[in-house]
Amino acid sequence: MAFDIEMIKSVYTNMAKRVDGAREVVGKPLTLSEKILYSHLWDGEPSKAFKRGKDYVDFAPDRIACQDATAQMALLQFMQAGKPKVAVPTTVHCDHLIQAKSGAAVDLKVANKTSAEVFDFLESVSNKYGIGFWKPGAGIIHQVVLENYAFPGGMMIGTDSHTVNAGGLGMVAIGVGGADAVDVMAGMAWELKFPRLIGVKLTGNISGWTSAKDVILKVAGILTVKGGTGAIIEYFGEGAKNLSCTGKGTICNMGAEVGATTSTFGYDDSMERYLRATDRNDVADAANMVREYLTADDEVYANPGQYFDELIEIDLNGLRPHLNGPFTPDLATPVGKLGVKAKENGWPIQVDWGLIGSCTNSSYEDLSRAASIAKQAVTKKIRPKSDFGINPGSEQIRYTAERDGLLETFEKLGATVFTNACGPCIGQWDRSDLKGDEKNTIVHSFNRNFSKRADGNPNTHAFVGSPEMVAAIAISGKLDFDPMHDTLINEDGEEVKLDEPMGIELPPLGFAVEDAGYLEPDEDGSGVEVKVSPTSERLQLLNPFAPISPEELQGVKLLIKAFGKCTTDHISMAGPWLRFRGHLDNIANNTLIGAINAFNKRTNLVKNQLTGGYGGVPDTQRAYKAAGIKSIVVGDHNYGEGSSREHAAMQPRHLGVAAVLVKSFARIHETNLKKQGMLGLTFANESDYDKIQEDDTFNFIDIADFAVGKPLTLEVVHADGSKDTIIANHTYNESQIGWFKEGSALNVIKRENAV
Numbered sequence: 131m132a133f134d135i136e137m138i139k140s141v142y143t144n145m146a147k148r149v150d151g152a153r154e155v156v157g158k159p160l161t162l163s164e165k166i167l168y169s170h171l172w173d174g175e176p177s178k179a180f181k182r183g184k185d186y187v188d189f190a191p192d193r194i195a196c197q198d199a200t201a202q203m204a205l206l207q208f209m210q211a212g213k214p215k216v217a218v219p220t221t222v223h224c225d226h227l228i229q230a231k232s233g234a235a236v237d238l239k240v241a242n243k244t245s246a247e248v249f250d251f252l253e254s255v256s257n258k259y260g261i262g263f264w265k266p267g268a269g270i271i272h273q274v275v276l277e278n279y280a281f282p283g284g285m286m287i288g289t290d291s292h293t294v295n296a297g298g299l300g301m302v303a304i305g306v307g308g309a310d311a312v313d314v315m316a317g318m319a320w321e322l323k324f325p326r327l328i329g330v331k332l333t334g335n336i337s338g339w340t341s342a343k344d345v346i347l348k349v350a351g352i353l354t355v356k357g358g359t360g361a362i363i364e365y366f367g368e369g370a371k372n373l374s375c376t377g378k379g380t381i382c383n384m385g386a387e388v389g390a391t392t393s394t395f396g397y398d399d400s401m402e403r404y405l406r407a408t409d410r411n412d413v414a415d416a417a418n419m420v421r422e423y424l425t426a427d428d429e430v431y432a433n434p435g436q437y438f439d440e441l442i443e444i445d446l447n448g449l450r451p452h453l454n455g456p457f458t459p460d461l462a463t464p465v466g467k468l469g470v471k472a473k474e475n476g477w478p479i480q481v482d483w484g485l486i487g488s489c490t491n492s493s494y495e496d497l498s499r500a501a502s503i504a505k506q507a508v509t510k511k512i513r514p515k516s517d518f519g520i521n522p523g524s525e526q527i528r529y530t531a532e533r534d535g536l537l538e539t540f541e542k543l544g545a546t547v548f549t550n551a552c553g554p555c556i557g558q559w560d561r562s563d564l565k566g567d568e569k570n571t572i573v574h575s576f577n578r579n580f581s582k583r584a585d586g587n588p589n590t591h592a593f594v595g596s597p598e599m600v601a602a603i604a605i606s607g608k609l610d611f612d613p614m615h616d617t618l619i620n621e622d623g624e625e626v627k628l629d630e631p632m633g634i635e636l637p638p639l640g641f642a643v644e645d646a647g648y649l650e651p652d653e654d655g656s657g658v659e660v661k662v663s664p665t666s667e668r669l670q671l672l673n674p675f676a677p678i679s680p681e682e683l684q685g686v687k688l689l690i691k692a693f694g695k696c697t698t699d700h701i702s703m704a705g706p707w708l709r710f711r712g713h714l715d716n717i718a719n720n721t722l723i724g725a726i727n728a729f730n731k732r733t734n735l736v737k738n739q740l741t742g743g744y745g746g747v748p749d750t751q752r753a754y755k756a757a758g759i760k761s762i763v764v765g766d767h768n769y770g771e772g773s774s775r776e777h778a779a780m781q782p783r784h785l786g787v788a789a790v791l792v793k794s795f796a797r798i799h800e801t802n803l804k805k806q807g808m809l810g811l812t813f814a815n816e817s818d819y820d821k822i823q824e825d826d827t828f829n830f831i832d833i834a835d836f837a838v839g840k841p842l843t844l845e846v847v848h849a850d851g852s853k854d855t856i857i858a859n860h861t862y863n864e865s866q867i868g869w870f871k872e873g874s875a876l877n878v879i880k881r882e883n884a885v
């Protein structure tokens with residue numbers, strides 16, 4: 131039986147009326163995305179048509195999911211909101227804080243010890259406020275959500291950018307910062323700019339070496355890391371119907387890598403099969419009753435050009451497997467063409483590791499496809515040339531894969547089976563084969579491959595591919611290996627070829643698990659005590675941020691002008707820093723240490739305008755803070771790309787950065803800045819970026835008139851006394867200006883709850 135089935139049934143009860151009402155106000159057939167959005171309006175019945183990409187709309191999501199690395203800050207904020215219980219079903223999943231080293235048994239024990247304080251905190255806060263708690267080892271948030279909570283036609287938010295994975299089961303599932311989740315936990319509306327809609331029509335069928343992953347690797351190549359910003363990607367067509375549910379999840383998952391708000395697929399037989407296989411006949415039966423509301427109207431898919439803002443068509447018959455990378459997930463290269471590219475660019479051909487796992491590709495089907503390749507290495511006597519690491523997506527998947535012999539196949543190859551957790555995908559990897567910052571290549575089935583992400587080494591070239599392709603490349607040990615055409619030499623000196631992968635969509639004997647790792651919260655948690663030690667180095671209760679006054683916005687110093695890609699990993703690095711995710715002051719010591727200073731092209735070395743000397747970014751910023759001076763960060767396009775972590779906004783805020791001025795923002799990060807009462811601005815004229823000099827001081831001359839739709843004027847005073855005037859655009863609406871004026875969105879909630 132499914133969790134929260136009554137909630138799901140009530141969504142379906144309302145659906146028909148609301149969708150029919152929306153079709154009337156919009157005045158034309160509806161896409162699936164619109165059906166879900168319009169049936170989740172905070173105000174209930176649709177009464178007007180929203181302008182895509184323009185109107186801010188209040189929504190009422192059905193549920194929330196948080197993972198351990200972001201839940202700490204989200205729940206520390208929720209604790210301040212003054213509510214006894216969360217208003218909608220919420221879960222917390224412990225998956226990011228477990229380091230991969232020796233294998234699951236040892237690693238999990240170590241994590242339970244080293245992060246005991248954080249896990250205990252999360253468990254007790256969850257218990258107190260009525261939140262379902264998934265213990266360390268239970269699995270990666272998005273696989274656990276897909277297996278237990280996602281349902282067609284539903285809307286959820288999650289404090290992780292890959293929340294979008296649940297689109298594989300026909301949801302509109304959106305990654306947000308913790309402060310957004312707090313709004314919904316506190317029983318308030320959740321605001322989003324009504325998204326643009328990108329349609330992706332899939333014709334033909336995937337077969338052979340091509341997998342669902344290759345669909346999104348291809349889309350990433352087309353849209354690039356920012357092409358999906360502000361949009362929902364809706365997949366449809368015969369090719370979509372023929373993909374498995376978890377394959378659809380893979381595609382939606384990596385929609386985060388093109389900046390998409392989310393991605394989704396219409397309800398179909400593959401979803402029904404998956405629901406039934408994961409013990410949710412009740413959801414499948416309920417969904418079947420409203421089936422036509424859980425996909426777009428027929429006219430839409432018949433004439434997609436008329437209903438989507440942008441349309442992409444991919445013929446799956448002609449789609450080849452890809453490997454994307456290094457350093458960015460949108461650098462797409464068909465397998466077989468990588469050799470030439472690698473030589474041109476000096477990427478090491480030798481592959482040291484093949485890693486299979488992450489929320490993107492750790493389903494039973496994924497493991498079975500990769501295992502079908504691994505098995506051949508054993509039977510055809512090919513000694514693998516790279517090391518193998520596997521992270522199953524959940525305990526249920528692990529248990530079932532072990533029962534069915536899949537894990538044994540990997541172990542025969544010498545693979546290490548790590549905990550059911552994020553592991554190397556988020557830099558939780560104690561990689562022992564490297565001595566220093568050696569140049570090397572790894573292949574993995576994850577979604578992100580930014581510099582330093584997996585192992586902290588800036589010279590690790592990481593390539594993203596399907597699990598089966600990762601297995602094949604890792605066995606060959608060569609980046610330029612093309613299993614469709616090339617042969618390998620086995621231990622008997624014979625030339626052998628790998629056969630095409632064979633996957634099993636759902637375990638023929640059914641899923642099984644002994645202890646899934648779930649803890650139900652107490653019915654009445656009011657007596658539960660949540661302890662945070664004042665001397666803890668990992669947890670710190672929050673103090674409200676003071677509003678930034680117009681006076682403080684005169685004489686603002688440039689902290690850093692970031693050059694090129696500046697992702698949330700650059701702004702608030704993960705890996706070893708994950709341990710401080712619940713302690714704002716401690717984690718602030720990593721603020722922007724990965725960003726490249728445009729003036730010297732170095733990381734973590736900026737000019738301190740007070741002394742004229744150079745220092746680390748956090749130290750320099752702390753010096754400005756001590757002197758009572760606010761500062762500004764300047765950046766390039768898609769600033770804040772990647773994670774949902776609100777630390778990337780809270781840390782600069784805590785240290786006294788008042789504004790971030792960039793060419794463009796990634797959606798979640800821009801919202802996170804607004805929520806924390808900062809100014810997130812974009813250059814009206816992009817080339818003004820070039821006018822910013824190292825010793826600049828900024829005066830926000832018209833900040834007192836901060837208003838909706840009115841750009842701000844910044845006077846930039848250079849070291850020689852000369853001045854430039856820069857116009858900065860913003861997307862703040864009335865209530866967001868309120869957050870700025872009161873210091874943060876949380877301050878507003880607190881005030882409203884107090885009366």
Ligand code: MIC
Pocket residue numbers: 199200226289290291292305556578704772773774775
């Ligand atoms: C990631 O994949 O980068 C993370 C770690 O899951 C993040 C969340 C975080 O930083 O905690 C995400 O994608 O939102």
Ligand code: SF4
Pocket residue numbers: 226270271290292488489490551552555556576577578
């Ligand atoms: Fe975890 Fe990686 Fe997925 Fe983020 S992308 S949730 S770190 S597995």
